[in-house]
Amino acid sequence: MRGAAVANRNRSGSARGVWKHRYYYFLLLPALVYFVMFHYVPMAGVVLAFKKFTIAKGIFGSAWVGTEHFRRLFESASFHEVLTNTIVISLYRLVFVFVAPIVFALLLNEVKKNGFKRSVQTISYLPHFISWVVLGGIIRELLSPSRGIVNYVIQLFGGEPIYFLAEPDYFRAVLIVTDIWQSVGWGSIIYLSAIAGISPDQYESASIDGASRWAMVTRITLPSILPTVMILFILQLGGIMNAGFDQIFNLYNPSVYKVSDIIDTYVYRTGMVSMEYDYTTAVGLFKNTVGFGLVVLANFITSRVRGGEYKLW
Known part of the structure; x- marks a missing residue:
């Protein structure tokens, strides 16, 4: 009886709390509807990965084929190449692109002239607000072997022009450098905010100690x-299977497929161009399952460090 009374009291307290903050929940409603409609409802279409899709019969009327698409997936030599490219490019991003905003924030924090600091921040943020369609055109012009400024400098020092976007040996380096350029300023914001929260007393004490x-x-x-x-x-580790579709799609070409074709571009060509919707659904399900597993694994590992101070949940 006492337990039931406590439970009723807790429920009534929760209801009063919801009613008290009803306007905040009302503001949350559009975002909630968006996620339900465009992120959760479409998950019903995952069943397509286990069916032989026929447009006339629809998703739920098509014949069930079980794990046939997954067998094809793991037996495909082209998919193995795509998976390798995705992992390699994502690891490069994890090592270089993830670290760059941290280093940039630390360097920017050491700048004492506020005017110069604000100017650098503004300039570094700007590429983030430009789509990869536009950035891709800018990069192609900069790296053009005939009129690009980069090749002009190379020729100025006696070198031969290099077609960076058509050479497999250079393409991944171009991806990483341009990704850092596009994201370093925006990515540093959260680290600068964290640095701003550090008590100045710690620095003053350290300065006194020499x-x-x-x-x-x-x-x-x-x-x-x-x-x-x-x-x-x-x-970031959870998104390791997302190697950057927008950037790669706007920069790559058939001559560099063997080093740049990732899961997302493979899904685009196979699904949207070849119209193999069932097979590409299986590919997408595989990718998202691996990403979810990596998030859980990383959180489990970090929960064992310093009493779980760094875990996500």
Whole structure:
């Protein structure tokens, strides 16, 4: 009886809390509807991965084929190449693109002239707001072997023009460098916010003790923003199967497919161009399952570090 009374009291308290903050829930409603309609309802279409899709019969009327598409997936030599490219490019991004905003935020934090600091921040943010369609055109012009400024400098020093976007040996490097250029400023915002939350007293105490700027960065700044870094690392690891469709689609060409064709571009060509919707649904399901597993694994590992201080949930 006492337990039932406590449960009723908790329920009534929760109801009063919802009613008290009803306007906030009302503001949340559009976002909730968006996610339900465009992220959860479409998940019913995952059943297409186990069917032989026929347009006339629809998704749920098509014949059931079980794991046939997955067998084809794992037996396909082209998919193995695509999977390798996806993992390699994502690991490059994890090593270089993920670290770049952290380094940039630490360097920017050391700038004392506010006017110069704000100018650098503004300039570094700008590429984030430009679509890869536009950026792709800019990059192609900059790297053009006939009129690009990069090849002009190479020829100025006696070198031969290089078609960076058609050479497999250079293409991945171009992807990483241009991705850093596009994302480093925007990615540094959250780290600058975390740095701003560090108490100035710690730096003052370290300065009194004679600590150098390098010592302050390594002993105060980095440990203070480490929880933020770890949470973003877990989220980044979960997206390791997303190697950047927009960027690659606007820069690659058949001559570099063997080093640049990733799961997303493979799904686009096979699904949208060849109209193999059932097979590409299986590919997408495989990709998302691996990504979810990596998030869970990374969270499990970080939950064992320093009493779970860095875990996501």
